Amino acid sequence: MSAVAETAPAGASGGQARTFFAVLRRDVYVTWSELPVFLAQVILQPLFLLFVFGKVLSSLGYTQNGYSDLLFPGLLALTAVITGMQTLAFPLVVEFGWTKEIEDRLLAPMATGLVAAEKVLFATMRAIIATSIMIPVGILVLGSIPWRWSGVPLLVVVLVLGSLLGAGLGLVMGTLVVPNRINIVFSLVFTPLLFTGCSQYPWPSLSRLPWFQYVTAANPMTYVSEAMRAALVPSVPHIEPWICLLVLAGALAVLMSIGVRGFYRRAID
Amino acid sequence: MERASLPDEQAATGSTPAPVPIAAPALPAVLVQSLVKRYPKSPVNAVDGVSFEVRRGEVFALLGPNGAGKTTTVGMLTTRVRPTSGTAAIDGLDVARNPVEARSKLAVVPQRSNLDRSLSIRDNLVFHAAYHGVGKAEARARADELLAQFGLGERAGVKPDLFSGGQAQRVMIARALMHRPQVLFLDEPSTGLDPAARLFVWDRLRELKERGVTLMLTTHDMHEAAELSDRVAIMDHGRILALDTPQALIHSLPGSTTLELSAHAPEGAGAPEGLLDALGALPDVQRVESVGEDSGQGPELRLRLYLGGPAPALLAPAAAVLERHGLQLSAVEIGTPTLEDVFIHLTGRKLR
Numbered sequence A: 001m002s003a004v005a006e007t008a009p010a011g012a013s014g015g016q017a018r019t020f021f022a023v024l025r026r027d028v029y030v031t032w033s034e035l036p037v038f039l040a041q042v043i044l045q046p047l048f049l050l051f052v053f054g055k056v057l058s059s060l061g062y063t064q065n066g067y068s069d070l071l072f073p074g075l076l077a078l079t080a081v082i083t084g085m086q087t088l089a090f091p092l093v094v095e096f097g098w099t100k101e102i103e104d105r106l107l108a109p110m111a112t113g114l115v116a117a118e119k120v121l122f123a124t125m126r127a128i129i130a131t132s133i134m135i136p137v138g139i140l141v142l143g144s145i146p147w148r149w150s151g152v153p154l155l156v157v158v159l160v161l162g163s164l165l166g167a168g169l170g171l172v173m174g175t176l177v178v179p180n181r182i183n184i185v186f187s188l189v190f191t192p193l194l195f196t197g198c199s200q201y202p203w204p205s206l207s208r209l210p211w212f213q214y215v216t217a218a219n220p221m222t223y224v225s226e227a228m229r230a231a232l233v234p235s236v237p238h239i240e241p242w243i244c245l246l247v248l249a250g251a252l253a254v255l256m257s258i259g260v261r262g263f264y265r266r267a268i269d
Numbered sequence B: 001m002e003r004a005s006l007p008d009e010q011a012a013t014g015s016t017p018a019p020v021p022i023a024a025p026a027l028p029a030v031l032v033q034s035l036v037k038r039y040p041k042s043p044v045n046a047v048d049g050v051s052f053e054v055r056r057g058e059v060f061a062l063l064g065p066n067g068a069g070k071t072t073t074v075g076m077l078t079t080r081v082r083p084t085s086g087t088a089a090i091d092g093l094d095v096a097r098n099p100v101e102a103r104s105k106l107a108v109v110p111q112r113s114n115l116d117r118s119l120s121i122r123d124n125l126v127f128h129a130a131y132h133g134v135g136k137a138e139a140r141a142r143a144d145e146l147l148a149q150f151g152l153g154e155r156a157g158v159k160p161d162l163f164s165g166g167q168a169q170r171v172m173i174a175r176a177l178m179h180r181p182q183v184l185f186l187d188e189p190s191t192g193l194d195p196a197a198r199l200f201v202w203d204r205l206r207e208l209k210e211r212g213v214t215l216m217l218t219t220h221d222m223h224e225a226a227e228l229s230d231r232v233a234i235m236d237h238g239r240i241l242a243l244d245t246p247q248a249l250i251h252s253l254p255g256s257t258t259l260e261l262s263a264h265a266p267e268g269a270g271a272p273e274g275l276l277d278a279l280g281a282l283p284d285v286q287r288v289e290s291v292g293e294d295s296g297q298g299p300e301l302r303l304r305l306y307l308g309g310p311a312p313a314l315l316a317p318a319a320a321v322l323e324r325h326g327l328q329l330s331a332v333e334i335g336t337p338t339l340e341d342v343f344i345h346l347t348g349r350k351l352r
């Protein structure tokens, strides 16, 4: 039909990219205008974990020397995953189920999947920034952090994958959960995820607690924590990085496909 | 009354002359063909085979009670609801096949506020424009212009949670206009507004019509439909029961214009002998009824004439008949049927 051909350039991919970045700019703008809230949100929890487990307990002699070296990479993993998840899940549940704020973006001239992609990209960016902030915070709290320049490439890859993993979990949760269930889902998913992700202990050491080792192996966050340790403290026994990266890639593929499908279901009746 | 599910072209063009096509006939702004929506797990169709077209520059209303399927119809036209079957096109573009392009041609003012609560009113408008590819400078200028026009200039920096329903409604209309849509959909634009706010919104919508924007609105308020629209589709249970200009819909109702005559009866209560028959014999009068002798100041006679034609033409002959029977006409009331009467006639139910 000639009419379709004539109007096609208006909605061509250039236009959709422009719309995509306008929506991304909106998210950045909102975060920027609420910067103290953002910082408090992302820093507080890991800061306290770091302070209590890394500083207080070791000063009092309850933890072995070197525990904070083991904990720090785990907290990087935790921050990446949790921030990615929170950034995506909570607003999404509220926007879809309650305030309907997302409608204006769903009615923007771009594919519905790109609205989901923007959410994932933004959550990933936020998680990467939040995790990066943990490095100076760690130096401040602990005095020194385990650091290996040769481990940085792996660290960066894992940081990105861990942030994406959080975003993927957030997308799945955000599209599957209805607002009046958010509290129960939060306790049922969030807390176990937080404590079975090997951020506070290395996975191989769990061989003394085999059933828990199985449980933690099912949490994809475990592989972020382990790969972070492989990058920063390779002397601590850890799961081989290539296994971690493989599992993470697989988990991401599964989560994203479920999440995007859920997003379409919520976006279009 | 014709129960048509297809637009009645002939009847409509009788009252609003269609623009003469020069080369090819212009595409309709909205074209809907046999549209059906059945929500998952629902035993019935929310929209059940609806067809109509909205011409460019026309104001078209979907009038129906709660649950008629108005919002669902608008949802399908605006790419938010996937049709079960049938097609919908905006400006010749199939919305299901080209949702992205269709979205750039349309704008929606939803039934409930969906303003971005993290952004100020002005930023709501500016970012909406950015989503639609409007340049920054133009977006800012246009936002200020629209905010002033909608009486929101002073509150531009406020976040929408502090806004009342009426203010939010105005902001959403202003936002919808930011990308200069060809078709503007308004889902119950004045539900929940106070009378002044409603008149304000109506004035803005009339201005839009004058500027040639195609408007499609839904409402369960017959005044709104009659007041604003060129054509009205009466919808119930997912179907269009009638579609025409408000006047044509009303005129299609048999004998529902009434002329009510009050007269002082000097020699006491009761209609004089032969009066009712004489009135009944006048042209266009279908039935005469005595509706009570009200005793305000002295005895009064009230007669209701059911007419088949316009009431004013009958005033003089009716007054003459009364005079011949020794009665002095004291008050006259013309009752015109409303779209509500049309709805009752079509469904046997009240609109609300």
Ligand SMILES: Nc1ncnc2c1ncn2[C@@H]1O[C@H](COP(=O)(O)OP(=O)(O)OP(=O)(O)O)[C@@H](O)[C@H]1O
Binding pocket: A269, B039, B040, B042, B046, B064, B065, B066, B067, B068, B069, B070, B071, B072, B073, B111, B220
């Ligand atoms: N998302 C949905 N899922 C399932 N059923 C729905 C959904 N939305 C609407 N319905 C049903 O479809 C029918 C039509 O609803 P719709 O919202 O289109 O009516 P409406 O004419 O806009 O009514 P109102 O005047 O109350 O806004 C109703 O029976 C409603 O319960």
Ligand SMILES: [Mg+2]
Binding pocket: B070, B071, B072, B111, B187
């Ligand atoms: Mg509705």
